[in-house]
Amino acid sequence: xxxxxxxxxxxxRAGEELNASALLAYLKEHVxxxxxxxxxxxxxxxxSNLTYLLKSGNREMVLRxxxxxxxxxxxxxxxxxxRVLSLLQPHYEKIPAPLAYCEDESVLxxxxxxxxxxxxxxxxxxxxxxxxxxxxxxxGLSMATVDNLVHLHxxxxxxxxxxxxxxxxxxxxxxxxxxxxxxxxAQTDDIPNMDQLEPWxxxxxxxxxxxxxxxxxxxxxxxxxxxxxxxxxxxxxxWEMSTVGNPYMDLGAALAYWGEPNDTEYMRYFxxxxxxxxxxxxxxxxxxxxxxxxxxxxxxxxxxxxxxxLAVIAQQIYARYKKGxxxxxRFELLIYGVKSCAEAGSRAIEKNRISNLF
Numbered sequence: 001x002x003x004x005x006x007x008x009x010x011x012x013r014a015g016e017e018l019n020a021s022a023l024l025a026y027l028k029e030h031v032x033x034x035x036x037x038x039x040x041x042x043x044x045x046x047x048s049n050l051t052y053l054l055k056s057g058n059r060e061m062v063l064r065x066x067x068x069x070x071x072x073x074x075x076x077x078x079x080x081x082x083r084v085l086s087l088l089q090p091h092y093e094k095i096p097a098p099l100a101y102c103e104d105e106s107v108l109x110x111x112x113x114x115x116x117x118x119x120x121x122x123x124x125x126x127x128x129x130x131x132x133x134x135x136x137x138x139x140g141l142s143m144a145t146v147d148n149l150v151h152l153h154x155x156x157x158x159x160x161x162x163x164x165x166x167x168x169x170x171x172x173x174x175x176x177x178x179x180x181x182x183x184x185x186a187q188t189d190d191i192p193n194m195d196q197l198e199p200w201x202x203x204x205x206x207x208x209x210x211x212x213x214x215x216x217x218x219x220x221x222x223x224x225x226x227x228x229x230x231x232x233x234x235x236x237x238x239w240e241m242s243t244v245g246n247p248y249m250d251l252g253a254a255l256a257y258w259g260e261p262n263d264t265e266y267m268r269y270f271x272x273x274x275x276x277x278x279x280x281x282x283x284x285x286x287x288x289x290x291x292x293x294x295x296x297x298x299x300x301x302x303x304x305x306x307x308x309x310l311a312v313i314a315q316q317i318y319a320r321y322k323k324g325x326x327x328x329x330r331f332e333l334l335i336y337g338v339k340s341c342a343e344a345g346s347r348a349i350e351k352n353r354i355s356n357l358f
Contacts, residue, residue: 002227004130007122009041009053015327016042016050018063018108024056026107030100031114033059049078049240053117060119061099064240065112067317067326077240079103082113084165084239091160094148094235118235120224123272131230135277140231142279143287145223148233149254150291153212153247160213163244168211171245176201176305183312186319189335193342197308200349204301206246210294214250216241219257220271251288252302255281255354256310256341262358266340282355303354304345311341 012018018040027034035057043051043062054061064078082101089095096115103111123141127133157163167174180198215222217238226232258281259268268274279287285299296302314337321331347357 005121005128005227006119007043007224009043012040012042012052013328018052018065022107023054023063026100026102027054027056027061027114030102031059031061033057049238054114060117061114062096062117063112063114065108065110067320078111078113080165081240081242082115084162084242085115087161087165088155088239091155092152094233095239096235096237118224120234121227121230122224123220123230125221125269125271127272127275131227133272133275133277135275137230138272138275138277139279141220141225142273142277142284144231144233145218145220146279146284146287147291148223148236149215149218149251150288152215152218152236153250153292155213157211157213157244162213165213166243166245168209168244168246171211171243172209172249173205175245175249175309176205179305179309179312183308183315186312186316188315188319188322189338191339191342193339193346194308194311197304197342197345197349201301201305201308204298206298206301209246210248211244212247212250214243214245214247215239216243216250216253218250218254220273248296248299248302249305251285251296252299252304252306253309254306255284255299255303256306256344258284260355260357262356264340264343264358266337267344269337280355282353285354299354300348300352304348307341307345307348311338311345314338314341 020038020040024038027038038054038056041053043053050065050067052063054063064081079101082098085095085098096118099114099116101113105111121128155162183194215236222236222238223233224235224237226234257270259271259274260280261274263274285296289296314334317331318334318338320326344357348354351357
């Protein structure tokens with residue numbers, strides 16, 4: 001039963017195939033235990049960096065590379081993501097072991113990195129066959145998810161060297177201003193709710209902020225779970241946006257992905273947090289405060305920014321699709337995601353709460 005629940009890769013998508021001979025030559029030189037051939041498949045999830053399963057010799061590895069046509073260097077910096085894993089490794093056990101980083105674009109046409117595969121269950125947006133997601137299980141997963149986020153935020157950024165990844169002073173202000181600029185650069189449609197959120201956020205940037213290591217894309221489908229006990233997190237994936245900054249920005253980003261039963265269909269698309277037994281967004285905050293021993297300030301601001309940021313990410317991908325830089329048919333619908341996130345942010349402001357918005 002548990003083997004059936006292991007996350008599976010599929011055939012590579014058209015236009016996103018890797019050069020097998022060039023990759024094999026690189027692997028033989030930089031990774032131990034590879035064989036005379038390499039099997040390449042692609043993981044179907046995700047809307048950002050492309051992720052592939054490599055099998056060669058006695059190794060199972062995962063390769064990450066930027067999406068085709070992407071020019072947002074800060075969001076697709078393979079070297080930085082590899083460095084994050086390397087710095088985390090001595091201080092945090094729930095990561096895939098980093099194996100190699102290649103900045104030579106002559107190999108695959110773009111920088112990439114390789115890490116060890118962690119075999120496990122990933123809960124995407126559909127219930128997995130062969131596993132009953134009971135309310136008890138989902139509550140346990142909710143608790144484990146928040147527990148792990150608190151643990152991440154408590155890593156000593158100075159002892160680990162992670163402090164060198166970013167500039168924590170003024171982090172929140174830079175993020176708000178930066179994502180507003182990104183939206184304007186990628187905008188394709190007039191969306192009144194997005195226009196409303198911009199001044200609201202700019203007027204409420206907190207003057208004081210804490211400093212932690214933050215993941216910045218923390219959600220169920222970036223967690224590798226033990227199939228026989230899905231409340232046990234084996235690894236956290238997708239560290240491309242991690243940095244050092246305000247931990248409540250990280251919590252707000254996680255809440256933007258955290259759908260509730262009465263949310264719109266799009267808000268429930270990315271995660272199974274809306275199933276019975278899961279925390280509500282308000283309960284996530286309450287439990288985070290309990291486990292961290294700290295009072296989370298003004299979570300309405302951080303939730304609204306999380307929705308705004310998620311809207312901009314969808315907008316950037318949609319803009320690439322509109323320009324013909326990617327042909328993934330999933331991207332055509334992302335403009336509705338931009339509108340949905342903007343609506344959620346506006347409703348949170350209107351109702352002055354982060355839960356029970358619809």
